[in-house]
Amino acid sequence: MALRHVVVGTAGHIDHGKSTLVQALTGIDPDRLKEEKERGITIDIGFAHLDLGDGLTVGIVDVPGHERFVKNMLAGVGGIDLVMLVIAADEGVMPQTREHLAICQLLRVRGGLVVLTKADLAEPEWLELVREDVRGALAGTFLAGAPLIAVSAKTGEGLDRLRETLAILARAVPPRSTDATFRLPIDRVFTIRGFGTVVTGTVAAGQLAVDERVEVYPHGLQAKVRGIQTHGRPVPAAVAGQRAAVNLQGVERAAIARGDVLGAPGLLRSTGSVHAACELLAAAPAPLRPRQRVRFHVGTSEIMARVHLLDRDALEPGQTGYVQLRLEAPVVALPADRYVIRSYSPMVTIGGGALLDVAPPRMRRGPGLLARLRTLEQGAPAAVLEAHLEAVGAGGTRTADLRTRVPFGPHALRALLDELVAAGRVVVVDREWYVHADTVERLRAEARAALAAFHAREPLKAGMSKEELRTRLGGLDERVFLALLERFVAGGVLVVDKDKVRLPEHAVQLTGDQQAAYDRLDEEFRTAGVVPPTLDEAFARLGLTGPGAQAVGQLLVENRRLVRIREGLYFHAEPLQAAVERVVAFLRERREITPQDIKDLLGISRKYAIPLLEWLDAQRLTIRVGDKRVLREPPPARTG
Ligand SMILES: Nc1nc2c(ncn2[C@@H]2O[C@H](COP(=O)(O)OP(=O)(O)OP(=O)(O)O)[C@@H](O)[C@H]2O)c(=O)[nH]1
Numbered sequence: 001m002a003l004r005h006v007v008v009g010t011a012g013h014i015d016h017g018k019s020t021l022v023q024a025l026t027g028i029d030p031d032r033l034k035e036e037k038e039r040g041i042t043i044d045i046g047f048a049h050l051d052l053g054d055g056l057t058v059g060i061v062d063v064p065g066h067e068r069f070v071k072n073m074l075a076g077v078g079g080i081d082l083v084m085l086v087i088a089a090d091e092g093v094m095p096q097t098r099e100h101l102a103i104c105q106l107l108r109v110r111g112g113l114v115v116l117t118k119a120d121l122a123e124p125e126w127l128e129l130v131r132e133d134v135r136g137a138l139a140g141t142f143l144a145g146a147p148l149i150a151v152s153a154k155t156g157e158g159l160d161r162l163r164e165t166l167a168i169l170a171r172a173v174p175p176r177s178t179d180a181t182f183r184l185p186i187d188r189v190f191t192i193r194g195f196g197t198v199v200t201g202t203v204a205a206g207q208l209a210v211d212e213r214v215e216v217y218p219h220g221l222q223a224k225v226r227g228i229q230t231h232g233r234p235v236p237a238a239v240a241g242q243r244a245a246v247n248l249q250g251v252e253r254a255a256i257a258r259g260d261v262l263g264a265p266g267l268l269r270s271t272g273s274v275h276a277a278c279e280l281l282a283a284a285p286a287p288l289r290p291r292q293r294v295r296f297h298v299g300t301s302e303i304m305a306r307v308h309l310l311d312r313d314a315l316e317p318g319q320t321g322y323v324q325l326r327l328e329a330p331v332v333a334l335p336a337d338r339y340v341i342r343s344y345s346p347m348v349t350i351g352g353g354a355l356l357d358v359a360p361p362r363m364r365r366g367p368g369l370l371a372r373l374r375t376l377e378q379g380a381p382a383a384v385l386e387a388h389l390e391a392v393g394a395g396g397t398r399t400a401d402l403r404t405r406v407p408f409g410p411h412a413l414r415a416l417l418d419e420l421v422a423a424g425r426v427v428v429v430d431r432e433w434y435v436h437a438d439t440v441e442r443l444r445a446e447a448r449a450a451l452a453a454f455h456a457r458e459p460l461k462a463g464m465s466k467e468e469l470r471t472r473l474g475g476l477d478e479r480v481f482l483a484l485l486e487r488f489v490a491g492g493v494l495v496v497d498k499d500k501v502r503l504p505e506h507a508v509q510l511t512g513d514q515q516a517a518y519d520r521l522d523e524e525f526r527t528a529g530v531v532p533p534t535l536d537e538a539f540a541r542l543g544l545t546g547p548g549a550q551a552v553g554q555l556l557v558e559n560r561r562l563v564r565i566r567e568g569l570y571f572h573a574e575p576l577q578a579a580v581e582r583v584v585a586f587l588r589e590r591r592e593i594t595p596q597d598i599k600d601l602l603g604i605s606r607k608y609a610i611p612l613l614e615w616l617d618a619q620r621l622t623i624r625v626g627d628k629r630v631l632r633e634p635p636p637a638r639t640g
């Protein structure tokens, strides 16, 4: 039999008998605070567990009904699978009956049942009226048609039926996905003498085992799991859907609070802004207006936020729209997480919905943003992933980063990335680093346009330097740039020659005059041999002027007819080659050469000799020893 992990929460108006019912069902009093016992009301959430037989134990979260403690109620129902909506038979539907029901509806609690408590206080006819009243209140909600069971904690009437019904509902709760990153929104922190810090909560996703390392988000605190308990018993691991108490080693109790999230280290993201779909309850007292300050509840946290409407100027009660929530403190959440908003004053629940984006890109309000939000809300997983890859643009993104912003687990992410790469929708630029194909296409067009402009401006230059092209493309990350360059070259889009990039169709085209100047300059340097003029001297002697002359000179350098020996000093390649051969022969013979030797050998002055020797060093042909040079490679051993 598959193990089921189910958490049931209570809900309902103050004094309707929620805690009494939990105690009658489980024998555990969920009210643990002294003040709760004294005042006879629940203030904060309490916990119990119920053995339903056949290995099925459900966790129970009991919530307060008082309107001032809805905030605590919200921390409790965030992780529940089923709700027991408790309505006192003698009072019927009351304000927090409706508010709690609305909250469960906004949070998309899967299902549940309605318990009419204090049945011993109601006449059968009255009970019938209450039943009808309740059916009316549930119409159109997720509890319409749910079982409705009258019980009395006092007489025990109806409790067996309630247990049976709970067992049926609990067994029908589908198991949670195992493909998810571990996280547990913390609802309680305390210390136990001799053990230290303990946090509790419902495991929202993934699993956690003893001895594993965890992070307390959003503070970035690292800790080790010393022990785990579920339903009061030590266990080696806890999985999604279970209530768990986790004993942490390495963090102080004071450093953690309700609302923090226990998670796998480094695999969650905290954010100060989210994009979301927002439903304003039909019962909300007023429209939601731009920049309205609200209380934002997600997981077990409550944070103040400002609402920015993305698709209209006011959200009317009963309407659903897209919003940005700018948070006054960071939260840790994932898209598809459900949230609730309450108005600042009066403190009433006004709406909620699903998070769509926990790392929203800077985008203006407009059709582009709306299309993106629609995709995030309704699109297939691959489309959602593409939307994120598109939004990050040319910098691309890594798998680990994507993992913190998609509404599916790491295995699904891996499979989708592979699929998109195979389909050519996404380009791999490095290990686990991706750029969207549309972005690559845009960069390809930009690179080609930049090069076309460059060639038109500099027809005598072979190409643009790689570094300049990288700058032209918005200062692309170096690794992304090189990966894309390689891709473009392989695709015949660009040609790379040494550190120059050009369009494949570009060739240096000389006019008749330019060709003549080129040839004369070439000849001038060739005949000058190892005592070449400067470029300017050569231009002057040949009567060449202006930028055209410079470009022709540059072309001789690019074509390797002229070799730059040092700043402003160029040798023609042919006499240079002959000189190098003579120097090497000299060195083979004599093993070393001094500046004076090279002056005598080539018949040149110090002005040429020193730069030439330094150039030979730079070419790694020779190596300097004192004021002499020797060959870098030892000469072949002489025999005989
Ligand atoms: N006669 C009768 N009284 C009940 C029954 N269940 C609860 N009560 C009484 O109703 C009062 C309120 O019960 P609680 O269980 O504290 O109500 P609650 O819904 O937990 O209240 P909050 O947590 O403060 O919202 C207590 O005095 C209970 O003894 C019942 O089935 N029959």
Ligand SMILES: [Mg+2]
Pocket (backbone or CB within 6 Å): 018, 019, 020, 041, 042, 062, 063, 064, 065
């Ligand atoms: Mg109570």
